[in-house]
Amino acid sequence: MENHCALIRRNASPHRTSLTGTWCLCALLLLSCLADRAAAQPPQAEIDAAIKRGVAFLKKKPDYGRSGMNAFVAYTLLKTGESPDSPYIQNCLKNIMADHNQKNSDGEIVYTPGGDYNYTAGVQLMVFEAISPEKYHNEIKTTVDFLIRTQQPAGSWYYPQQEPNNGDTSITQYAILGLWAAERAGVMIPTRVWDNAARWHLTTQLPNGGFGYHPGGKTDRGAKHTMGVAGTGSMYVISRQLYPNGQPRSASTTGKEGEPKKKFGFLEKVNLTEKDKEGEENLFTKPTIALSALETGKTRGANWVVNNYNYRNPTGWPNYYLYGIERLAALADAKKLGPHDWYADGARHLLMMQLEDGSWKGSGNIDAATCLAIIFLAKATVKTIDRKYKPDPVGSGLLAGGRGLPKNLAEVQMRNGKVESKTLSGDLSELLAQLEDPATADLDTTQETLVETITLGNREDLIKQKDRVLKLIDARSPDVRRTAVWALARTNDFRMAPYLIRSLKDPDLSVRIEARNGLCTLSRKIRGLGMPEDPLADVPEDLTKEERVIIADQWADEATRRWQKWYNSVKPFDEKFNLYEVLDQLPKSKSK
Structure with a gap:
């Protein structure tokens, strides 16, 4: 343009040169303005309208059945602000729950995701966490157990039905997104899972920082745009989980923030993990991958993404790439990726590429491409970052009304103008003494300290105090009985099962449910036998107290029968000399 203007000036009169120069300047300013407008983010109203059209397209299909798309659509709608109670999302949940109610050859209910396997499992976890971690705690746990089982020895995931590679x-990436959602929901993932995933990413990261x-593999053709944002984003998630706040994860940095310890007075949720060869697994082991190695990997990956940035992604799966860009930028807390205004670029591109029916055409599934576009436009990851499930403890906020104060006021101290209980020593014998004399104990503090002491301490110390704990299951206070039931389950001694089974008929419902949870822990049967975690969850509110008691007793009778049958099949040999029980285990002969 400048050369063209100079040529005009050389062949024109002074008067015409002035006019021509002005014209060239105006043209340049106009082009500059058009370029700035092209680089600007589209108006929010246009983005919202595009999201609305995309949602309408997804809802044209009444049912996505048992597939990963079913959960993906539900997650997309949730991130656009749709209520979990909407009929459409409730239908999605019905389909998702079908995966959690499959039966194996023995007739036991097991989790079996649809054909997309780990994609399905990961997104289902994201849906459960987005709706209600408390309500879907058991489903989150069974899905987590599935992902832990299907993690390959090297630390990655693949299709379970195919040969390992x-x-x-x-x-x-989607397995990690699901496990991240599970930890936000309060279900702790063993350190080894994150550690192995970190090692796999660092060893497979290409020399240029990208990912294949x-x-x-035979089909690997080097670094790809989509895999660059996927692998780098996964390393950001892994780093957050292994080193929260820059420190190695531990019960104090992870479990206390996320794990809901009480529901209707329950000490804690059932939190099962696979056993290793040495017995029960310690969730919070020291990471073997150094933080510095992860930081280096993240930096190299982010540099590759910035240097190869292309929001149109000509290599395929453009919307998958854009969702990866959105997630990476959110995890890195970056409004721009290098010089690139990633959101403005992506939003302009998606608005231009949206079809008349509200969908987006991707390299594969149109429904999936539409979900990915909507998630990008809605900035789904930004809404997720640092979201922790923190239920209010019983009695919180009621100190001014006289509730929540320790019963023994000599055991309090002032800190920052607030009344707090003095910290207990953590000695198991002292804690049991507190429970043995509940009139002078601060039960909330005692319970919290006892849970931490048993969870992180030496289990042999608990076994030595087993007889004292057994006496507490007959205590007058239901809080004490509930605590004793919880502790007995953590002995890992099957001989404690009869006491837990007996407590299934405790007068207090919360003790019954703690006994049920304890049996789940002891038996490794996360779904339990004969009684759900909250047996009165679906009971109509208009029932009388007496009617509710009858229903709770029916649940207790069925659970007692089934758990006793289980115990008879696994109890130690020296307890199996009851002739009637032996006969009960024999197959029944068929009458002719």
């Missing part, structure tokens, strides 16, 4: 960066699809 060196992993899939895309599938691994199937590292080292």
Whole structure:
């Protein structure tokens, strides 16, 4: 343009040169303005309208059935602000729950995701966490157990039904997103799972900082845009989980923030993990991957993404790439990726590419491409970052009304103008003494300290105090009985099962449910036998107290029968000399 203007000036009169120069200047200013407008973020009203059209397209299909798309659509709608109680999302949940109610060859209910396997499992966890971590705690746990079982030894994920290989960066990404959602929901993931995933990403990251699809596989063709944002984003998540606040994860940095300890007075949720060869697994082991190694990997990955930035992503799956960009930018807390205004670029591109029916055409599934576009426009990850499930403890906020104060006021102290209980020593014998004399104990503080002491301490110390704990299951206070039941389950001694089974008929419902949870822990049967975690959850509110008691007793009778049958099949040999019980285990002969 400047050369063209100079040529005009050389062949024109002074008067015309002035006019021509002015014209050139105006043209340049106009082009500059048009360029700035092209780089600007579209008006929010246009973005909202595009999201609305996309949601309408997704809802045209009445049912997505048992597939990963079913959960993906539900998650997309939730991130656009749709109520979990809407009929459409409730239908999605019905389909999701079908995966959690499959039966194996023995007739036991097991979790069996649809054909998308780990994609499905990961997104289902994201849905459960977005709706209600408390309500879907058991489903979250069974899904987590599935992902832990299907993690390959090297630390990646793939399709369980296929031959093991060196992993899939895309599938691994969604497994990690699901496990991250589970930890936000309060279900702790063993350190080894994150540690192995970290090692896999660092060893498969390419020399240039990018990631391939199937590292080292026959179809691997080097770094890809989609896998670059997937692998780098996964490393950001892993780093947050292994080193929260820059420190190695522990019960104090992880469990206390996320794990809901009470519901209707329950000490804590059932939190089962697989056992290793040495017995019960310690969730909070020291990471073997150094923080510095993760930081280096994250930096190299982010640099590759910035240097190869292309919001149109000509190599395929553009909307998958954009969702990865949105997630990476949110995790890195970056309004721009280098010089690139990623959201303005992506929003302009998506608004231009949206079809008349509200959908987006991707390299594969149109429904999936539409979900990915909507999630990007809605900035779904930004809404997720640092979201922790923190239920209010019983009695919180009521100190001014006289509730929540320790019963023994000599055991309080002032801190920052607030009344707090003095911290107990954590000695198990002292804590049991507090429970043995509940009139002078601060039960909330005692329970909290006891849970931490038993969870993180030496289990042999608990076994030595077993007889004292057994006496407490007959205490007058239901809080004390509930605490004793919880502690007995943590002995890992099957001989404690009869006491827990007996407590299934405790006069207090919360003790019954703690006994049920304890049996789940002891038996490793997360779904339990004969009684759900909250047996009165679906009972109509208009029933009388007496009617509710009858229903609770019916649940207790069925649970007692089934748990006793289980115990008879696994109890120690020296307890199996009851002739009637032996006969009960024999197969019944068929009458002719």
